[in-house]
Amino acid sequence: MKFFLGLEVARSSKGIFLKKMKYTLKLLDAAGLLGCKPSTTSMNPQIKLHSKESPLREDISMYRRLIGQLIYLTNTRFDICFVVNHLSQFLSAPTMAHYQATLRVLRYLKANPSWGLFFFSDSPLQLKGFCDSN
Amino acid sequence: MRTGGKPLDDEINALVQTGTWEFADLLIGKQTMGCKWVYKTKHKADGSIERFKATLVAKGFTQQEDIDFRETFSPVAKITTVSLLLAITTTKIWLLEQFDINNAFLHGDLHEEVYMEVPKGVVPPKPSQVCKLRKSLYGLRQASRQWYEKLSTVLITSGYTQSQYDISLFTKQSATGAFTTILFYVDDMILTGE
Numbered sequence: 194m195k196f197f198l199g200l201e202v203a204r205s206s207k208g209i210f211l212k213k214m215k216y217t218l219k220l221l222d223a224a225g226l227l228g229c230k231p232s233t234t235s236m237n238p239q240i241k242l243h244s245k246e247s248p249l250r251e252d253i254s255m256y257r258r259l260i261g262q263l264i265y266l267t268n269t270r271f272d273i274c275f276v277v278n279h280l281s282q283f284l285s286a287p288t289m290a291h292y293q294a295t296l297r298v299l300r301y302l303k304a305n306p307s308w309g310l311f312f313f314s315d316s317p318l319q320l321k322g323f324c325d326s327n
Numbered sequence: 328m329r330t331g332g333k334p335l336d337d338e339i340n341a342l343v344q345t346g347t348w349e350f351a352d353l354l355i356g357k358q359t360m361g362c363k364w365v366y367k368t369k370h371k372a373d374g375s376i377e378r379f380k381a382t383l384v385a386k387g388f389t390q391q392e393d394i395d396f397r398e399t400f401s402p403v404a405k406i407t408t409v410s411l412l413l414a415i416t417t418t419k420i421w422l423l424e425q426f427d428i429n430n431a432f433l434h435g436d437l438h439e440e441v442y443m444e445v446p447k448g449v450v451p452p453k454p455s456q457v458c459k460l461r462k463s464l465y466g467l468r469q470a471s472r473q474w475y476e477k478l479s480t481v482l483i484t485s486g487y488t489q490s491q492y493d494i495s496l497f498t499k500q501s502a503t504g505a506f507t508t509i510l511f512y513v514d515d516m517i518l519t520g521e
Contacts, residue, residue, distance in 0.1 A: 196372075197425055198409070198512055209417040211410075268406050310410075312417040 212309025431514030435473025
């Protein structure tokens with residue numbers, strides 16, 4: 194098995210590796226960001242996103258499409274889970290600031306498009322639960 | 328992979344072999360649905376041309392609910408099931424194979440009475456006749472549902488159990504102790520097992 198639903202699968206005796214590199218590069222290409230400067234972080238900690246201020250983007254569907262694609266990427270890229278979840282809260286009325294933050298995620302992806310998940314074959318098949326007091 | 332034959336002839340042969348339609352006179356009060364040929368170029372992973380393909384599609388947008396189709400929903404595998412299956416496969420050191428099914432939608436049986444105009448390149452025995460569809464065709468509103476129905480019926484009759492938690496997952500515990508699972512995403516499937 195090599196390619197399933199955009200998922201690239203590589204297998205060895207040590208385990209199985211899942212990545213969506215092709216999908217990521219296609220996404221970057223479609224956004225015209227293949228040649229962009231990579232970013233080492235997915236978010237700017239100084240910027241607080243909210244639904245007021247800065248004008249509404251005219252091309253809302255572009256924003257929605259990008260977020261949709263990023264959500265699919267979170268299956269193998271847990272590192273962008275938080276930011277994508279955060280950005281997806283503004284789908285109904287995205288502003289320029291939201292769009293800029295999305296581009297930042299894309300530039301972050303550009304830095305390491307081949308990142309993915311590795312399942313170790315010697316890991317115990319045991320379900321673990323975690324909880325937080327709040 | 329077929330590269331030799333003409334794509335259009337190949338496709339017509341496939342349609343005739345699976346018994347997609349029978350020729351019939353159009354009953355009064357019934358209407359025919361349009362159809363057209365769509366030509367596609369299939370690429371390999373490196374971008375080079377693999378083959379050319381012709382697909383007959385029905386103009387399903389003219390179909391009317393309750394007359395030409397009823398239910399259209401068809402389930403697909405959840406991504407968590409895919410990940411979980413791969414994780415289990417790794418730890419249990421199972422075999423892992425992937426398949427895709429050619430002309431998947433053409434396998435589905437059609438229960439509704441749907442008439443379609445005769446596609447270009449096909450000659451009916453009598454000029455007044457039209458195609459009465461027996462099998463599902465790309466473009467029909469119920470195409471993916473009929474395919475899923477066919478698939479699950481075949482799997483269940485061959486001893487597979489449908490999972491309660493993801494209905495695209497089928498498992499089988501054979502008498503010899505071997506365990507197999509099949510996961511479907513429309514016409515793509517993952518097969519794992521001991």
